[in-house]
Amino acid sequence: MMKPIFFLLSLALLLSSCSGLHSTIQQGYAYQMAEDQAATLVDSIIRSNIVSDRMLPGSKLVASGYDRSLTDTQTYTATAVPVPRQQAFGFELKHEGTMFNGPSKAKRMFRSLNERAALAGRRVSISQ
Incomplete structure:
Protein backbone atom coordinates (compact mmCIF):
# COMPACT_ATOMS: atom_id res chain seq x y z
CA MET A 1 0.00 0.00 0.00
CA MET A 2 2.87 2.40 0.74
CA LYS A 3 4.57 1.91 -2.66
CA PRO A 4 1.70 3.36 -4.74
CA ILE A 5 1.38 6.34 -2.40
CA PHE A 6 5.13 6.97 -2.49
CA PHE A 7 5.13 6.69 -6.28
CA LEU A 8 2.24 9.15 -6.64
CA LEU A 9 3.86 11.66 -4.27
CA SER A 10 7.17 11.37 -6.12
CA VAL A 42 10.79 39.98 -25.04
CA ASP A 43 9.10 39.22 -28.37
CA SER A 44 12.33 38.14 -30.06
CA ILE A 45 13.44 35.85 -27.22
CA ILE A 46 10.17 33.90 -27.41
CA ARG A 47 10.05 33.85 -31.22
CA SER A 48 13.63 32.56 -31.44
CA ASN A 49 12.83 29.62 -29.14
CA ILE A 50 9.21 28.75 -29.94
CA VAL A 51 7.74 27.79 -33.32
CA SER A 52 5.37 30.47 -34.64
CA ASP A 53 2.17 28.42 -34.46
CA ARG A 54 2.74 27.94 -30.71
CA MET A 55 2.90 31.64 -29.85
CA LEU A 56 0.25 32.82 -27.39
CA PRO A 57 -1.48 36.21 -27.29
CA GLY A 58 0.55 38.78 -25.42
CA SER A 59 0.87 42.53 -25.07
CA LYS A 60 3.55 45.10 -25.84
CA LEU A 61 5.80 44.10 -22.92
CA VAL A 62 4.78 40.42 -22.60
CA ALA A 63 5.40 37.57 -25.03
CA SER A 64 4.46 33.95 -24.48
CA GLY A 65 4.58 30.60 -26.21
CA TYR A 66 4.71 26.89 -25.50
CA ASP A 67 6.44 23.65 -26.41
CA ARG A 68 4.58 20.35 -26.60
CA SER A 69 5.76 16.75 -26.74
CA LEU A 70 3.12 14.04 -26.61
CA THR A 71 1.22 14.84 -23.40
CA ASP A 72 3.84 17.21 -21.90
CA THR A 73 3.61 20.97 -22.35
CA GLN A 74 5.87 23.79 -21.19
CA THR A 75 4.85 27.46 -21.39
CA TYR A 76 7.41 30.28 -21.45
CA THR A 77 6.52 33.93 -20.76
CA ALA A 78 8.99 36.79 -21.14
CA THR A 79 8.10 40.12 -19.53
CA ALA A 80 9.74 43.55 -19.57
CA VAL A 81 9.12 45.28 -16.21
CA PRO A 82 9.36 49.09 -16.25
CA VAL A 83 11.66 50.71 -13.69
CA PRO A 84 10.66 54.38 -14.23
CA ARG A 85 13.08 56.01 -11.77
CA GLN A 86 16.01 54.49 -13.69
CA GLN A 87 14.43 54.86 -17.16
CA ALA A 88 15.08 51.14 -17.45
CA PHE A 89 13.42 47.76 -17.82
CA GLY A 90 13.98 44.59 -15.85
CA PHE A 91 13.29 41.26 -17.50
CA GLU A 92 11.59 38.14 -16.26
CA LEU A 93 11.24 34.72 -17.81
CA LYS A 94 8.61 32.48 -16.26
CA HIS A 95 8.18 28.85 -17.22
CA GLU A 96 5.67 26.24 -16.17
CA GLY A 97 4.68 22.81 -17.33
CA THR A 98 5.62 19.18 -17.32
CA MET A 99 8.45 18.93 -19.84
CA PHE A 100 11.64 17.51 -18.38
CA ASN A 101 13.89 19.95 -20.28
CA GLY A 102 11.69 22.99 -19.54
CA PRO A 103 13.82 24.42 -16.69
CA SER A 104 17.09 24.12 -18.63
CA LYS A 105 15.57 25.70 -21.74
CA ALA A 106 14.17 28.56 -19.63
CA LYS A 107 17.61 29.15 -18.13
CA ARG A 108 19.17 29.33 -21.61
CA MET A 109 16.43 31.70 -22.78
CA PHE A 110 16.97 33.98 -19.77
CA ARG A 111 20.73 34.01 -20.36
CA SER A 112 20.14 34.97 -23.99
CA LEU A 113 17.64 37.66 -22.95
CA ASN A 114 20.27 39.17 -20.64
CA GLU A 115 22.92 39.08 -23.37
CA ARG A 116 20.61 40.84 -25.82
CA ALA A 117 19.56 43.41 -23.21
CA ALA A 118 23.21 44.18 -22.43
CA LEU A 119 23.75 44.97 -26.12
CA ALA A 120 20.70 47.27 -26.18
CA GLY A 121 21.21 49.22 -22.97
CA ARG A 122 23.36 49.91 -19.96
CA ARG A 123 22.87 47.67 -16.92
CA VAL A 124 21.88 49.62 -13.80
CA SER A 125 21.38 48.63 -10.19
CA ILE A 126 17.84 48.92 -8.84
CA SER A 127 18.71 47.99 -5.24
CA GLN A 128 17.59 50.41 -2.56
Whole structure:
Protein backbone atom coordinates (compact mmCIF):
# COMPACT_ATOMS: atom_id res chain seq x y z
CA MET A 1 0.00 0.00 0.00
CA MET A 2 2.87 2.40 0.74
CA LYS A 3 4.57 1.91 -2.66
CA PRO A 4 1.70 3.36 -4.74
CA ILE A 5 1.38 6.34 -2.40
CA PHE A 6 5.13 6.97 -2.49
CA PHE A 7 5.13 6.69 -6.28
CA LEU A 8 2.24 9.15 -6.64
CA LEU A 9 3.86 11.66 -4.27
CA SER A 10 7.17 11.37 -6.12
CA LEU A 11 5.45 11.86 -9.46
CA ALA A 12 3.55 14.91 -8.18
CA LEU A 13 6.77 16.43 -6.88
CA LEU A 14 8.55 15.83 -10.18
CA LEU A 15 5.76 17.38 -12.23
CA SER A 16 5.40 20.43 -10.00
CA SER A 17 9.13 21.08 -10.05
CA CYS A 18 9.05 22.03 -13.73
CA SER A 19 8.15 25.68 -13.15
CA GLY A 20 10.09 28.70 -12.10
CA LEU A 21 11.00 32.34 -12.56
CA HIS A 22 14.24 33.98 -13.63
CA SER A 23 14.26 37.71 -12.91
CA THR A 24 16.71 40.60 -13.21
CA ILE A 25 14.40 42.51 -10.84
CA GLN A 26 14.86 39.91 -8.10
CA GLN A 27 18.59 39.96 -8.79
CA GLY A 28 18.62 43.75 -8.38
CA TYR A 29 19.30 45.10 -11.85
CA ALA A 30 17.65 46.39 -15.01
CA TYR A 31 18.74 47.79 -18.37
CA GLN A 32 18.30 51.37 -19.53
CA MET A 33 16.49 51.38 -22.85
CA ALA A 34 13.38 52.63 -24.62
CA GLU A 35 10.07 50.81 -24.21
CA ASP A 36 10.09 49.76 -27.88
CA GLN A 37 13.51 48.13 -27.42
CA ALA A 38 12.28 46.23 -24.35
CA ALA A 39 9.17 45.10 -26.25
CA THR A 40 11.28 43.88 -29.15
CA LEU A 41 13.56 41.95 -26.78
CA VAL A 42 10.79 39.98 -25.04
CA ASP A 43 9.10 39.22 -28.37
CA SER A 44 12.33 38.14 -30.06
CA ILE A 45 13.44 35.85 -27.22
CA ILE A 46 10.17 33.90 -27.41
CA ARG A 47 10.05 33.85 -31.22
CA SER A 48 13.63 32.56 -31.44
CA ASN A 49 12.83 29.62 -29.14
CA ILE A 50 9.21 28.75 -29.94
CA VAL A 51 7.74 27.79 -33.32
CA SER A 52 5.37 30.47 -34.64
CA ASP A 53 2.17 28.42 -34.46
CA ARG A 54 2.74 27.94 -30.71
CA MET A 55 2.90 31.64 -29.85
CA LEU A 56 0.25 32.82 -27.39
CA PRO A 57 -1.48 36.21 -27.29
CA GLY A 58 0.55 38.78 -25.42
CA SER A 59 0.87 42.53 -25.07
CA LYS A 60 3.55 45.10 -25.84
CA LEU A 61 5.80 44.10 -22.92
CA VAL A 62 4.78 40.42 -22.60
CA ALA A 63 5.40 37.57 -25.03
CA SER A 64 4.46 33.95 -24.48
CA GLY A 65 4.58 30.60 -26.21
CA TYR A 66 4.71 26.89 -25.50
CA ASP A 67 6.44 23.65 -26.41
CA ARG A 68 4.58 20.35 -26.60
CA SER A 69 5.76 16.75 -26.74
CA LEU A 70 3.12 14.04 -26.61
CA THR A 71 1.22 14.84 -23.40
CA ASP A 72 3.84 17.21 -21.90
CA THR A 73 3.61 20.97 -22.35
CA GLN A 74 5.87 23.79 -21.19
CA THR A 75 4.85 27.46 -21.39
CA TYR A 76 7.41 30.28 -21.45
CA THR A 77 6.52 33.93 -20.76
CA ALA A 78 8.99 36.79 -21.14
CA THR A 79 8.10 40.12 -19.53
CA ALA A 80 9.74 43.55 -19.57
CA VAL A 81 9.12 45.28 -16.21
CA PRO A 82 9.36 49.09 -16.25
CA VAL A 83 11.66 50.71 -13.69
CA PRO A 84 10.66 54.38 -14.23
CA ARG A 85 13.08 56.01 -11.77
CA GLN A 86 16.01 54.49 -13.69
CA GLN A 87 14.43 54.86 -17.16
CA ALA A 88 15.08 51.14 -17.45
CA PHE A 89 13.42 47.76 -17.82
CA GLY A 90 13.98 44.59 -15.85
CA PHE A 91 13.29 41.26 -17.50
CA GLU A 92 11.59 38.14 -16.26
CA LEU A 93 11.24 34.72 -17.81
CA LYS A 94 8.61 32.48 -16.26
CA HIS A 95 8.18 28.85 -17.22
CA GLU A 96 5.67 26.24 -16.17
CA GLY A 97 4.68 22.81 -17.33
CA THR A 98 5.62 19.18 -17.32
CA MET A 99 8.45 18.93 -19.84
CA PHE A 100 11.64 17.51 -18.38
CA ASN A 101 13.89 19.95 -20.28
CA GLY A 102 11.69 22.99 -19.54
CA PRO A 103 13.82 24.42 -16.69
CA SER A 104 17.09 24.12 -18.63
CA LYS A 105 15.57 25.70 -21.74
CA ALA A 106 14.17 28.56 -19.63
CA LYS A 107 17.61 29.15 -18.13
CA ARG A 108 19.17 29.33 -21.61
CA MET A 109 16.43 31.70 -22.78
CA PHE A 110 16.97 33.98 -19.77
CA ARG A 111 20.73 34.01 -20.36
CA SER A 112 20.14 34.97 -23.99
CA LEU A 113 17.64 37.66 -22.95
CA ASN A 114 20.27 39.17 -20.64
CA GLU A 115 22.92 39.08 -23.37
CA ARG A 116 20.61 40.84 -25.82
CA ALA A 117 19.56 43.41 -23.21
CA ALA A 118 23.21 44.18 -22.43
CA LEU A 119 23.75 44.97 -26.12
CA ALA A 120 20.70 47.27 -26.18
CA GLY A 121 21.21 49.22 -22.97
CA ARG A 122 23.36 49.91 -19.96
CA ARG A 123 22.87 47.67 -16.92
CA VAL A 124 21.88 49.62 -13.80
CA SER A 125 21.38 48.63 -10.19
CA ILE A 126 17.84 48.92 -8.84
CA SER A 127 18.71 47.99 -5.24
CA GLN A 128 17.59 50.41 -2.56
